[in-house]
Amino acid sequence: QVQLVESGGGLVQAGGSLSLSCAASGRTLSSVAMGWFRQAPGKEREFVAAISWSGGNTYYADSMEGRFTISRDNAKNTVYLQMNSLRPEDTAVYYCAATEVALTASPSLYDYWGQGTQVTVSS
Numbered sequence: 001q002v003q004l005v006e007s008g009g010g011l012v013q014a015g016g017s018l019s020l021s022c023a024a025s026g027r028t029l030s031s032v033a034m035g036w037f038r039q040a041p042g043k044e045r046e047f048v049a050a051i052s053w054s055g056g057n058t059y060y061a062d063s064m065e066g067r068f069t070i071s072r073d074n075a076k077n078t079v080y081l082q083m084n085s086l087r088p089e090d091t092a093v094y095y096c097a098a099t100e101v102a103l104t105a106s107p108s109l110y111d112y113w114g115q116g117t118q119v120t121v122s123s
Helices: none
Strands: 002-005 010-013 018-025 033-039 046-051 057-059 068-073 078-085 092-099 118-123
Touching: 002 092, 018 033, 018 046, 018 057, 018 092, 018 118, 033 078, 046 078, 057 068, 078 092
Parallel strands: 010 118
Antiparallel strands: 002 018, 018 078, 033 046, 033 092, 046 057, 068 078, 092 118
């Protein structure tokens, strides 16, 4: 069993930056791929980025490529999402998740989820 806890969300102006963290407990993350998703009110959960167990491979949704960076520190059992050039449309609850499957954007393939952290971008 894996418990995931996100932190780092908040309110930021358009063009600003935020850094999210996802700390894991209950099991080491070093053998699982990790992903970030987001969900805005009234919308479906949306893939943001994923990273392989080693950190050597990453995968981004097109709209986040170049603005968001996913990384991980397996020694700290933590995954990060650095978000730059934020836009009002980035406003959502951001979730981290863990999967036994290699890099995937499909939320149904993720086995463990955090509770989410709110990111609000004002215009």
